[in-house]
Structure formats: C-alpha cells, structure tokens
Amino acid sequence: MSELEPVHESPSDNELLSVQGISVWRGENLLLNDLSFTLEAGQVLQVRGANGSGKTTLLRILCGIGLADDGDIKWRGESIDRRRDQFHEELLYLGHKAGIKGALSALENLRIFCTLAGDEQPRADDATLLGVLDNLALLPVAELPCRHLSAGQQRRVSLARLVLQTATLWVLDEPLTSLDKAGLAWVESRISEHVAKGGSVILTTHAPLHIDGVEVHALELN
Amino acid sequence: MSEIQAFFHMGGYAWYVWPSFLITLVVLVANVWLSRIQFRSALLDAKRRVVAQAKKNNP
Amino acid sequence: MFKWIHRFGSAPFVYRFAGALAPWIGFVCLAILLSGLYLGLIVAPEDYEQGESYRIIYVHVPAAILSMFVYVVMAVASAVFLIWRLKLADIVAQASAPIGASFTFLALATGSLWGKPMWGTWWIWDGRLTSELLLLFLYFGYMALRAAIEHPQSAAKAAAVLALVGVVNIPVIHYSVEWWSTLHQPATITKMGERNIHPSMGIPLGLMIVGFQLLYAYVLLIRMRTGILKRESRASWVAQLPEVNNTMANSKLSGTNRV
Amino acid sequence: MGIFALLSCIIRRDLAIAMRNTGQWVNPLLFFIVVVALFPLGVGPSPATLSIIAPGVIWVSALLAVLLSLGSLFETDFADGTLEQLLLSGQSLALIVLGKVLVHWFLSGLPLLLISPLLALLLALPTDAIPVLMLSLLIGTLTLSLIGAIGAGLTLGLNQAGVLLSLLVLPLSVPVLIFGSAAVTAAAADFGAGSQLAIMTGLLLFALSIGPLTTAAAVRIGVSGST
Numbered sequence: 001m002s003e004l005e006p007v008h009e010s011p012s013d014n015e016l017l018s019v020q021g022i023s024v025w026r027g028e029n030l031l032l033n034d035l036s037f038t039l040e041a042g043q044v045l046q047v048r049g050a051n052g053s054g055k056t057t058l059l060r061i062l063c064g065i066g067l068a069d070d071g072d073i074k075w076r077g078e079s080i081d082r083r084r085d086q087f088h089e090e091l092l093y094l095g096h097k098a099g100i101k102g103a104l105s106a107l108e109n110l111r112i113f114c115t116l117a118g119d120e121q122p123r124a125d126d127a128t129l130l131g132v133l134d135n136l137a138l139l140p141v142a143e144l145p146c147r148h149l150s151a152g153q154q155r156r157v158s159l160a161r162l163v164l165q166t167a168t169l170w171v172l173d174e175p176l177t178s179l180d181k182a183g184l185a186w187v188e189s190r191i192s193e194h195v196a197k198g199g200s201v202i203l204t205t206h207a208p209l210h211i212d213g214v215e216v217h218a219l220e221l222n
Numbered sequence: 223m224s225e226i227q228a229f230f231h232m233g234g235y236a237w238y239v240w241p242s243f244l245i246t247l248v249v250l251v252a253n254v255w256l257s258r259i260q261f262r263s264a265l266l267d268a269k270r271r272v273v274a275q276a277k278k279n280n281p
Numbered sequence: 282m283f284k285w286i287h288r289f290g291s292a293p294f295v296y297r298f299a300g301a302l303a304p305w306i307g308f309v310c311l312a313i314l315l316s317g318l319y320l321g322l323i324v325a326p327e328d329y330e331q332g333e334s335y336r337i338i339y340v341h342v343p344a345a346i347l348s349m350f351v352y353v354v355m356a357v358a359s360a361v362f363l364i365w366r367l368k369l370a371d372i373v374a375q376a377s378a379p380i381g382a383s384f385t386f387l388a389l390a391t392g393s394l395w396g397k398p399m400w401g402t403w404w405i406w407d408g409r410l411t412s413e414l415l416l417l418f419l420y421f422g423y424m425a426l427r428a429a430i431e432h433p434q435s436a437a438k439a440a441a442v443l444a445l446v447g448v449v450n451i452p453v454i455h456y457s458v459e460w461w462s463t464l465h466q467p468a469t470i471t472k473m474g475e476r477n478i479h480p481s482m483g484i485p486l487g488l489m490i491v492g493f494q495l496l497y498a499y500v501l502l503i504r505m506r507t508g509i510l511k512r513e514s515r516a517s518w519v520a521q522l523p524e525v526n527n528t529m530a531n532s533k534l535s536g537t538n539r540v
Numbered sequence: 541m542g543i544f545a546l547l548s549c550i551i552r553r554d555l556a557i558a559m560r561n562t563g564q565w566v567n568p569l570l571f572f573i574v575v576v577a578l579f580p581l582g583v584g585p586s587p588a589t590l591s592i593i594a595p596g597v598i599w600v601s602a603l604l605a606v607l608l609s610l611g612s613l614f615e616t617d618f619a620d621g622t623l624e625q626l627l628l629s630g631q632s633l634a635l636i637v638l639g640k641v642l643v644h645w646f647l648s649g650l651p652l653l654l655i656s657p658l659l660a661l662l663l664a665l666p667t668d669a670i671p672v673l674m675l676s677l678l679i680g681t682l683t684l685s686l687i688g689a690i691g692a693g694l695t696l697g698l699n700q701a702g703v704l705l706s707l708l709v710l711p712l713s714v715p716v717l718i719f720g721s722a723a724v725t726a727a728a729a730d731f732g733a734g735s736q737l738a739i740m741t742g743l744l745l746f747a748l749s750i751g752p753l754t755t756a757a758a759v760r761i762g763v764s765g766s767t
Contacts, residue, residue: 067434439694
C-alpha cells in the first residue's frame with residue numbers, strides 16, 4: 001500500500017474523492033440530481049437504490065468512464081479528467097460486467113491485470129496467483145477458459161484482483177452478486193483490511209453489509 | 223430573335239444553364255425554409271413544455 | 282478572457298443575438314445575390330471559349346467553395362468544442378453539417394450540368410467532381426454517426442472527433458484524387474479558374490460567393506437558435522422568453538414568432 | 541511501465557485470444573478470396589480484361605475484407621467489460637490501441653497479403669507485378685487497419701456498427717486504394733512503382749502518427765456513451 005500523500009488546497013487532509021453537483025439526464029428524466037459528497041481515506045460508502053436509480057451510472061462517472069451532464073469530480077483535489085492516469089493508477093474498478101476474457105483462463109486473466117497494473121506494484125508470481133485462487137476455491141478451474149466457469153466463479157476471478165492489485169480507491173459494482181456465504185465473508189474481510197490500511201471503498205449491493213469495525217456510510221438514490 | 227428570347231436561349235445552352243440556376247434556387251430556398259420550420263417546431267415544443275409545467279404546478 | 286467567452290458564449294445571449302442579427306443578414310444576402318445574378322446573367326459578356334454555358338460558374342463555384350468552407354468551419358468548431366468544452370461550438374458544428382451537405386450536393390449537380398456541354402457526358406471522373414463526391418460522403422458519415430449515437434454528449438464528442446479526422450484527411454484525399462485523375466485522363470479543357478478572369482465576370486462571381494456565404498450565415502444562425510432551444514429546453518430562461526411564454530394570452534403561433 | 545512491455549502484454553493477450561478463435565482470422569481471408577473469385581464471373585473470363593482490372597479488384601476486395609474484420613476490433617472487449625478495464629489501467633490507451641491494431645493487422649492484413657499471389661494468378665496479373673502487389677498490400681493494409689480503428693472506436697456499441705463503420709472509413713481510405721492499385725498497375729505495365737510505394741509509406745506514417753491517439757480518444761468516447 002502506498003502512503004497517502006498530503007493533499008494541497010484541500011479542506012481536509014484525509015479527503016480523497018470530492019464529488020460536486022453531479023447531474024445526469026436520461027432523455028426527459030433527471031436520473032441523478034445535483035449529487036455531492038466527499039469520501040475520506042478509510043471510509044466505506046454504500047450506494048443504495050432501486051434498479052434503474054442510476055447506481056451503475058454513478059459509479060462509472062466516478063471512475064471517469066461515464067458522462068455527467070453537470071458536475072465536477074476531484075481526486076486528491078485535482079479534477080479526474082486532468083490527471084486521469086494518476087487517478088486510474090490508484091483506482092480499482094469492478095464493473096457490472098466482470099471484465100474477464102472468456103477465452104483465457106483465470107490465471108491468464110489475472111496475469112494481464114497484474115502486468116497492466118504497472119511497475120510500481122509488486123509483480124505477483126504464479127505461486128501467489130495460485131495461492132489467491134486457492135483461497136477463492138478456484139484452484140481446480142484455474143487453467144480452464146473462463147467461459148466454462150459459472151457466474152459465481154467468474155465473479156470470484158475478478159474479485160481476486162482485490163488482493164493482487166494495490167489501489168487506494170475501490171469502486172465495486174454489485175461485488176456480492178452470485179457469491180456464496182464463504183465468498184461473501186471473504187469480500188467483507190478484504191474490505192475491512194483495505195480500510196484498515198487507509199483505503200476507501202465505494203460499492204453498490206442489495207445485501208446488508210457486516211464489516212468488522214467499519215462504519216458503512218450510505219448514499220440513497222431515488 | 224428578341225433580346226429576351228436570346229437571354230432565355232443562352233446561346234443554345236439553355237438546357238444546362240437554367241436547370242443549374244433552378245436547382246440552386248431550390249436548394250437555397252429549401253435550406254432557409256427547412257431551418258425556419260425546424261425553429262418553429264422547437265419553439266412549439268418549448269411552449270408545450272411551459273404549458274405542461276404550468277398545469278403541473280397549479281392543476 | 283475566459284469569462285468573456287463564457288459571457289458571450291452563454292446560450293440566452295447567443296439566442297437573442299442570433300435572433301436580432303439573422304433578419305439583417307437575410308436582407309443583405311438577398312440584395313447581394315440578386316445583384317450578383319443581374320450582373321452575372323445580364324450584364325456580363327459571354328465567354329469566348331465556352332459561350333453562354335460558362336454562366337453556370339456563378340452557382341457552381343460558390344457552392345463548391347462553400348462546401349469546403351463549411352466543412353472547415355465544422356472542424357474548427359469541433360476542435361473548439363473538444364478543447365474548451367464550449368457547447369455552443371458543438372451546436373455550430375451540428376447546424377453546419379446539413380447546410381454543407383446541401384452545398385456539396387449543389388456543387389455536384391451544377392458541375393454535372395456544366396460538364397454535359399463541355400465533356401459530352403453527365404458525369405466524368407474529373408478530379409474536382411470526385412473530390413466533391415467524397416466530401417459528400419464525409420458529410421453523410423458525420424450526420425449518420427451523430428444520428429446513430431443515442432447519448433447526446435457522446436454523440437457530440439464522437440462527431441467532433443470524426444470532423445477533425447475528416448478535415449486532416451481532406452487535403453490528402455484531394456491530392457490523391459487529383460493525381461489519380463491526371464493519371465487516367467489528361468485534362469484537355471482549361472478550367473475557368475486557371476486563367477485570368479475578366480472583371481466583368483469576376484465581380485458577379487465575387488458577389489455570388491459573398492451571397493452564398495451570407496446565406497450560410499443566415500441559415501446557420503437560425504439552426505443555432507433551434508439547437509439552443511432544444512438543448513436548453515429545461516432552462517428557466519427559455520420558459521421566460523416572450524415568444525414561448527405568451528401561450529396563455531395568445532395561442533396563435535404563426536403571427537407572433539416570425540424569425 | 542515501458543512502451544515495449546505494455547505493447548507486448550497487449551499483443552500477447554490478443555494473440556492468445558485469437559488463437560482460440562479461428563474464425564477471427566479465417567473469415568476475412570475467405571471473404572477476400574470469394575469476392576475476388578466473383579469478378580471473373582461478373583465481367584467474363586477473358587484474361588485481357590481480367591489483367592486490366594486485377595489491381596483494382598484485389599485492392600477493393602482487400603479494403604472490404606479489412607473493414608469487415610474491423611468490427612470486432614474493440615467490440616468483444618467492449619461487450620465483456622475488459623475494454624473499460626484497459627481504459628482504467630492507468631496505461632497509455634494509445635499504445636494499447638496500437639498493440640490491438642497490430643494484432644488485428646497480423647490476423648487480417650497479413651493473411652490477405654500471403655494469399656494475394658494466388659489471386660493474382662487467377663486474375664491473369666503478370667507475375668512480375670506480384671512482388672509490388674505484396675509490398676503495396678503490406679503497407680496499405682497496415683494503413684487501413686490504423687485508419688479503420690478510428691471508425692471502430694467511434695461506432696463502439698452501436699446497432700448496425702458495421703455498416704456505419706464502412707460509411708465512415710471508406711472515404712478516408714481512398715488515398716490508399718488509389719496509390720495501392722496504381723502501384724500494381726504500374727508494375728504490371730513494367731513501369732517503376734517506386735514513387736507510388738513511397739507515397740504509400742508516407743500515408744502509413746501519417747496514419748501511424750494520428751491513428752492511435754485519435755482511436756484512443758474515440759474509444760474513450762464510445763465507452764462513456766454506453767450505459
């Protein structure tokens with residue numbers, strides 16, 4: 001985990017992400033109305049709302065891969081458009097789509113993620129990768145093309161990135177869907193470890209969250 | 223041949239010159255006309271929206 | 282400087298300014314076009330090589346010049362939109378595309394009508410005509426892309442990128458086509474532009490070019506107003522416009538809203 | 541991350557995927573062969589006619605085959621969410637795009653180039669012109685892949701992306717078509733094709749300089765427009 005650097009021009013030294021007045025129109029409907037919030041180091045934010053309330057849209061905008069009609073997003077006091085690459089190096093996004101290549105095996109998919117994560121990060125060797133896959137009960141299928149895996153297994157492959165890549169901000173879109181109890185507990189303990197190290201998490205989920213020693217802030221979309 | 227006839231005769235090229243000017247006229251007028259029609263309909267939409275809003279506010 | 286741009290680039294200001302300017306431009310345009318036509322069709326003498334058929338240049342050349350000019354305007358506006366995120370620039374680009382396409386079509390149609398007496402055939406793969414044809418395809422591509430993308434912001438950005446790619450490619454396409462056409466059929470007929478043009482013919486041509494420019498400006502202003510109205514339809518200033526808000530008093534539309 | 545490390549990561553990734561999906565490189569090749577083989581049926585089997593139209597026929601068919609295959613350049617990555625992960629990797633998207641385009645060319649342009657001597661024989665093109673044909677296809681298809689990638693980025697995720705892609709890219713590919721077939725025609729008539737090939741190399745460098753950056757911008761726009 002890299003040290004959190006002091007932020008200039010920012011009201012709070014702990015403030016990582018600041019969201020100002022995000023609005024999104026879908027045709028005639030105002031999907032997100034003037035949404036503002038800030039996220040500090042060590043905070044967990046759960047975005048709640050019914051289907052179609054704009055949760056995925058919001059997360060994509062926060063990551064800089066969605067368009068808002070209005071509003072500003074700052075990472076460590078700088079607009080995310082201006083310092084996109086630096087922001088993305090500190091960001092880990094698990095999207096609505098798993099982001100896993102069906103033609104490649106779990107091992108190959110994760111190797112690519114680790115390589116692309118950059119030189120500053122400790123490169124995971126195959127033993128580490130296999131260890132993580134073992135923890136997620138994926139060892140027997142580690143060499144199989146991912147399209148043969150079940151939805152829950154594919155989800156776990158992408159979740160393996162949580163321990164393989166280092167990032168300050170996790171943005172997780174429905175990370176708990178199609179997971180069993182063990183998977184759920186695994187994700188929750190990873191989140192609490194991440195938060196303990198000063199990282200932040202924004203996630204959407206329908207299930208209630210139980211994370212030891214962590215207060216989960218809620219953002220309700222309607 | 224009177225001067226006017228000569229003018230319309232265009233030295234034998236009438237069938238090329240006049241259609242050129244005619245089609246130009248059509249395209250230019252269509253440009254102006256269409257843009258004005260579209261502006262009208264945009265205004266009409268804006269009006270409808272105002273009326274709908276007014277109805278919503280005091281039914 | 283930046284504030285200045287935003288002050289005068291603000292939608293209500295441009296909407297009203299364009300509305301006030303358009304009629305004046307329209308009148309001047311009409312006057313110039315009519316005097317250009319008078320000088321070109323009646324006063325100017327016939328050409329010693331091409332006889333009366335040369336008079337087609339008074340519509341062909343302005344249309345051809347404008348077809349290129351409008352694309353350049355579109356590309357510059359697209360660049361301004363992408364760099365400074367000025368939504369108004371995107372409105373200019375969007376409004377220009379159909380006008381430019383219509384001028385390109387006009388250049389092709391009149392070029393073909395001019396070519397028939399000169400070359401004996403309606404269509405010839407001459408360098409300039411072919412370039413115009415490809416330009417028409419570029420306009421079609423721009424409009425088709427805009428129409429295909431549902432998300433309005435994304436459509437605007439994608440179209441802007443396409444316009445820029447198009448404008449850097451136009452010279453390459455143009456010179457390739459010129460080279461290709463001389464390779465296959467050496468030019469036998471000297472074109473009007475390649476020798477000195479007598480003032481009695483040049484002045485009406487200049488007037489027609491200026492007239493076409495003003496017509497473009499006039500239509501552009503109206504289309505910009507339409508574009509602003511559509512995009513700002515949720516803004517309160519639109520609802521407060523007299524031409525929009527007089528619905529209660531006067532529901533008759535045509536009388537009150539002359540452009 | 542170094543330029544070459546990034547490029548080689550993307551190239552190895554896309555090659556590995558393509559190796560498990562034969563259709564990706566076989567289909568454009570078959571399309572190319574079938575289209576070229578249709579021309580003698582359409583214009584008649586006279587070798588004199590065929591040898592005149594051969595450069596144009598081969599070049600137009602190659603252009604269409606490349607365009608046809610461009611549809612899948614970003615589309616599969618877009619559909620499974622890996623494209624947005626590439627965008628968020630913090631690495632240069634232009635280099636990622638360049639890597640993907642190189643693989644695309646390797647799988648669609650290169651097979652066309654390798655099969656072209658056979659098609660030249662079918663169309664009665666003089667054998668002397670075959671080296672120039674292959675060289676022009678080498679430079680030209682790479683240029684087409686680079687230009688076409690811009691269109692593939694712009695039409696990302698759209699219905700009927702294929703037709704629109706062709707409409708956008710075909711006018712832009714005219715210079716390549718002109719100089720490519722002119723080079724082959726010149727070689728077939730025993731003239732030197734050096735100047736045409738030099739111009740094509742210029743076009744390639746031009747496409748290389750603006751292509752990846754523009755495509756990266758287009759891909760970002762395309763991804764952000766999806767919901």
